[in-house]
Amino acid sequence: MQPKQSIVHLPVYQPGKPIEEVKRELGLKEVIKLASNENPFGSSEHAKAAIQNELNNISLYPDGGSVDLTNDLAAYLGVTPKQIIFGAGSDEVILMLARAYLTPGDETIMADETFPQYKHNCEIEGATIIEVPLNDGTHDLTAMLAKVTDRTKIIWVCNPNNPTGTIVRKAELEAFIRQVPSNVLVVLDEAYFEYVLDAEYPDGITLLPEFKNVIVLRTFSKVYGLASLRIGYGVGHEDVIRSINQVREPFNTSRFGQAAAKASLADTQFLDNCRARNAEGIAYMNEEFDRLGLNYFEAHGNFIMVDAKLPSQQVFDGLLRKGIISRARWSYYPTHIRITVGSREQNEAFIRALEEVLQEAAVLG
Ligand SMILES: Cc1ncc(COP(=O)(O)O)c(C=O)c1O
Structure with a gap:
């Protein structure tokens, strides 16, 4: 049996690891997924x-x-x-x-x-x-x-x-x-x-x-x-x-x-609330990236792409060990990661983890 020629080279979609599995493997109590641009405030x-x-x-x-x-x-x-x-x-x-x-x-x-x-x-x-x-x-x-x-x-x-x-x-x-x-x-x-x-x-x-x-x-x-x-x-x-x-x-x-x-x-109230909190999240992240001296693209959705100045896989792995799941490995952007804007607490946890990862790699003084 031969599948159609146009699909033989395609990779099978690799889903991210479930949060429970990441917790078990890395011995973490809490894991925050900021990888799929989901709404951190749930649903209406x-x-x-x-x-x-x-x-x-x-x-x-x-x-x-x-x-x-x-x-x-x-x-x-x-x-x-x-x-x-x-x-x-x-x-x-x-x-x-x-x-x-x-x-x-x-x-x-x-x-x-x-x-x-x-x-x-x-x-x-x-x-x-x-x-x-x-x-x-x-x-x-x-x-x-x-x-x-x-x-x-x-x-x-x-x-x-x-x-x-x-x-x-x-x-x-x-x-x-x-x-x-x-x-x-x-x-x-x-x-x-x-x-x-x-x-x-x-x-x-x-x-x-x-x-x-x-x-x-x-x-x-x-x-x-x-x-x-x-x-x-x-x-x-x-x-x-x-x-x-x-x-x-x-x-x-x-x-x-x-x-x-x-x-x-x-439910326009739910929508307005999520939109406003997302804007606050973007403003917070932008300020923090500025403080850390990191460049980022102007974010208009519910995610931000930031240049962490290190191979993105290294940043991804470092963040994962600290309980944050991000997205990495874009061929044009080898040192960028993409992070979903989370709740205030999630954003703060992400920034803390990122700062530590960068310090460990001596990117920051
Ligand atoms: C730009 C863009 N289009 C489409 C989708 C697909 O979204 P869904 O199939 O959940 O509607 C996504 C999901 O991340 C997206 O980022």
Whole structure:
């Protein structure tokens, strides 16, 4: 038996070690995971109550079209229900986009470094991946535009970008989209949209009336704190959404995911609180990095990429021994680690641990 050629070289996804295992192995009482950009403040109480309500229905398939949630979200975003598609996380929307639009020989353009699932799914479909290096941690839209050919099908713009946390601003993004041929799909991944406070940050949804070839991806995994329920969505022109719906599994989101997302959407207080506390966390971390003399990218999501001036694996291992799980090993950024903004206590524990790691390695005096 021979699997398809486009997957034979792909690594199997290696999940991070569970917290309990790290504790046992390293003899630690407490371990703080700041590796996956999860919400340190949990999720809305309304979402938990909605899940309780669904407990009696778990023997029934979910509503395959997520009709109730779609209607609420459409009203919230000011779009029509036909412009929305839900996925098992925005991860699945990325997968469905690649599946619906790409065949071998097609080209797709993305930043290097950016969210790895674009490349992964496009490779599976046999597309040719064109990676364009970031410019000072930010998408180089001019260089990306220069890579467009008549074989280009999809351009991915991650805004804020994971892992760097940087944004492209409104005027630049609009000028870029205006120059992209109208038969090329531009995917604006706004997984961290709700966290961004910069006045020049573009809301991709406002571009949809003018640009049929734009699709915006968002998720309930981040500021809404529903990562385990796997629910995210795409918003675009109804023809694009229809094409993605053609490859969607019939019951791709769960009853719990739909119910919790609906309840979370209505809990603006929870969202505002998380957004404000995240901003405080970023300000604190920035101050501390300045104190330690470390450079970092301007963070707009709920994570920060900082240059620890040591091989990132060494910093990762040092932090792990002190009970902090971070992210490391980006080929373009060999001395950077990415850290999720946690609660005040978690952020303080991280900074203490980082300072010790740097002192032990004699980076700091
Ligand atoms: C930029 C970006 N897009 C998409 C996702 C996927 O999120 P989910 O599948 O949980 O919606 C993530 C998760 O970390 C992300 O960072």
